[in-house]
Amino acid sequence: MGIVTDKLPGALEKVPGGNVLVTRFDEIINWARASSLWPLTFGTSCCAIEMLMATGGPRHDLARFGAEVARPSPRQADLLILAGTIVKRMAPRLRTLYEQMAEPRYVIATGACTISGGPFIYHSYTTVRGADEIIPVDVYVPGCPPRPEQLFHGLLTLQKMIKEGETIREPGVRRKPVISALPEGITLEDIQGEMKELLVKENVVDVQHAVDKLKWPSGLNESSSGDSGANERGAGDGA
Amino acid sequence: MADALLNQLSLTLSVHTSDVFVAPAMSLADRASRALESGVWGAVLYIVIGLVAVLTAVSVLGLVMSYIERKVAGHFQCRLGPMRVGPHGVLQSLADGIKLLFKEGIEPGHGDKVIFIGAPIFSITATILLLAIVPLAPGIQVVDMNVGVVYIAAVSGLGVMGILMGGWSSNNKWSLLGAMRAGAQMISYEVSLTIALLVVVLFSGTLKVSEIIESQQQGWWIWRGHGVAIVAFCLYVIASTAELNRTPFDLPEGESELTGGYHTEYSGLRFSFFFLAEFANLFVFSALAVTFFFGGWLPFHVGNYEGFNSVMDLLPPVISPMFWFGSKCATLIFILMWFRWTFPRLRMDQLMRLEWKVLLPIGFANLILAATVVLTGLYFFPSAT
């Protein structure tokens, strides 16, 4: 870490009111880090088109979040968006790339292949089953490939994680991430209860209705794929 | 001993605060010379304050420019640019700056540490020195030496040293390639840049920057120069784009070819120095173009058309220089950004061919033409006096 973050907390906390000051510093630094996530231009396969190209495009525009400054050099990048399958031969290179990035660094794993190996798990002699076998991952964005909106959700989740999770007292250690997918005041139990009710209510399935749903109805409204639950896991320390 | 020194210091300070810093009618340049005459401490104080002011200006300029660049790029590309950090993303560059400040600084294992650390400082020093001579408004100029143009030519050549040092010391072949490209490119285009400026020096008959501006009271050189100045201005814009390493001349960085070019190995604060220097240079080169070709802070005047001139002078004298200088500068910066987001990149051999076989002969011919114009006194809008 930089000189400031190393020396500052120890020096400040002895001063009366230093604790508050350090906390303020935390807030400002975390805000800056969360608002300025420069991704590394790194993509191995299909997800790269969706994650780096389509999201950077005019429709979705990654720049709105201040994350369009894609750095080709890992030294200057903050965010490693893992887009695409990782194979055995790539694994050491990926690790090197991660090591070359300067702290603090964040990793978003996008797509089924990067999370678990995806369609290439079985009978494959090369595919690594999940990038988290190689490097710590902060946010998982499932999909094959995920839609750009899902990446944004992942990015916002990461921003929230950074804003709430880090402190300069212990640089490099990230607190357990929050479940950002849920709005405030709603817990996982609420959702599970609601799902149970729905299941009971719709216990009887109307077969004819289900078949009709497969055909295109006349009045169509475009529905977006709503499955954007970015799954988060603890990342461990990146040191 | 210490008391005596302190006494002397407070004495000098009190004398010179009243003398140097309070008197409102004096130009900064006059204050500088006064401060230098008045003793060591006054000079030191003046230099420190001047440098701090310029340093602040560089960082603020860097932040503002990078925000503007991203917004302009966004709108060129049918998108919005930064939106989320502050209203319309205005705090985006601030966040970037703070983040870079607190980011780990990595030094490559087998690199040349001293040069590696020195390179970004060298780079930004060149920018600061260059900014010191830019006249922002009447009297608002840190140094105004009588060999200003020579100073500009000398100092703007320093920037390439930082880049060469950075590329060399990184122990990375891509960096080295980028640095070598930068060296070849910037030194070549330096020639055209200086030749373009010399045209104006011939016209105005002085090397002092403030006097060059004064000489444009009757009309900016770009109008008065019989087309010679327009050619010189075009040469200047092309050469300064190359000096700034911006597309279509961004070969030293050339992301798609050399990953990051000379700053591949830099991270955190050191990278931000390069970053700041680049964006502040964008302002400096536009400001110099405005000074030399568009009359600096002077309003738009046409010689002997008093009615028109008085309309142009309507703005109150406090705002007028700021408005004219700012708007001219902004236009030029916008044009440079327009270049960047439209053109593809040249190849190295094409770049060198353009300089040595096209721009330089045109520049020399132009210089000779300018000399002829000056000798025969064939300006447009000849001054009334």
Next chain:
Amino acid sequence: MTVEVSSLKELVEQASGDDRSPDTQEYFVNMGPQHPSTHGVLRLVLKLDGERVLRCIPVLGYIHRSIEKISEHMNYMNCVHLTDRMDYLSSIMNNWAVSKAVEEAAGIEVNSRIQTIRTIFAELERIQSHQLWWGVLGMDLGAFTPFLYGIRDREVLNDVMEETVGARLTMNYVLPGGLMADIHPNFVHRVKEFIKYFRPKLDEYDDLLTNNVIIQERLRNVGILSPQTAVQYGATGPVLRGSGVAFDLRKDHPYGVYDQADFEVPVGTIGDSWDRYWVRVEEMRQSMNIVEQLLDNIPPGDFLVKKLNSKIKIPEGRYYSQLETARGILGVFIVSDKKDEPYRMHYRSPNFNNLWCLEPMIKGDYIASLIGAMSSLDLVIPDIDR
């Protein structure tokens, strides 16, 4: 007759040892696997003299996902979705190639509605792929704005296709025996709208890149690939056509309903990067022509010829089928042993064969030319490695 198995390290050592010139020192540079303009994880080991490329050794395998091995353990229906992830920019054509091979092998006749829809989608996807290529070429040559213009128009087409297919990139739309779903009622209308939108945009593309002096300087007479070399090095698709060989499976061995459509095959003259650029831009226009001709007379019928059965069994034998994707000939080779899983599945990928044209194209030229030439090859690395 000797067999020597070497390694990359030996090759590099051997190649570096043959220069002892006192004036210049040649050196090796790794380009990739993480490099912005290798379009993924291609790695090129470059032997450079200053900025001149003396040797260019492609090193593959950084995204080798063993698709051929996995396919041996999947039924034919499942094999289709793996092909989406090979050349993801021509996913529907990849699906179609496998479906075509399976249909030919199993003797499934598909009706003309299915064929027409497949053809239309293949052409739309070809446009989409070339849009992205156009943008990326601009980006590789240092102009960032064309990239975003390409993406912008790609999104418009993506919406049209997504309405029917339901996916943005890995479409998985064509199955052995038909299609995943019928076309959306809005489809015909929206495709027409798109074509109306995109024709003027193509002229805008011309303004932005094609007519740009720097682009022409960067592409003309760079990376010249003679027709003989192109054929010998196995190039197909726009790379081969750029070299002046008018070979297009759509014309020469028509499949789908290409025989009903009237279109031209654009062909280059000297085979430089500019020709390949021009061929692709022209192909976008031709693809729009094909789509326009087919759009109004999609015949009625089912979108699936028979009940989908994941256990399609193919008679014993070897089957080879191929079609023209956006990058060249994709061949599917199936060896069947009467089970519902293939005994051996092989994909002849266009990119794999096109890649080898790179070294003869740019030998002795600058790194910057290498980037332009590589961009004009339009490589998709997962398709090379499979």
Next chain:
Amino acid sequence: MEREALQAAVCELDSTVSPLDANADRAAVIVEASALPAIVRRLRDQPQFAFAQLLDHVAVDWIDRGQFELIYQLYSFKHKHFLSVSVFVPREDPRVPTLCRVHPVAEWQEREVYDLFGVLYDDHPDLRRLFLEDDWVGFPLRKDYQDDFMLDRPR
């Protein structure tokens, strides 16, 4: 040329060529390994064949028969016809002369087959692993390839 006619014409080239009827849709012949480069060169140079391009090179592991089948797909731009040339080599000692001198693209297609099947190509200028690391053990597309890493699909 029709499929049967082409097949017959190719078979008349040399005594080492014999027809193969396993392919449904195109002419296919079997060639003895030692005669392969000469035959392919004649197929390329003789104007009635003019097989200018080597489209594809595939290997099939017939583990029951103890053989590798090496298939070369040839295409002629002039006559627009395809030909599939098969070579059978024993699994224990899979050696076959290289086609690099005839079709340069064979260099990499053969490297792929070497990488995945372990077929050795005599006289190949640069026989290296293509997709896998140089120190990889085994040839993964062989039917009997075993690996600690591979997972079987749960049934």
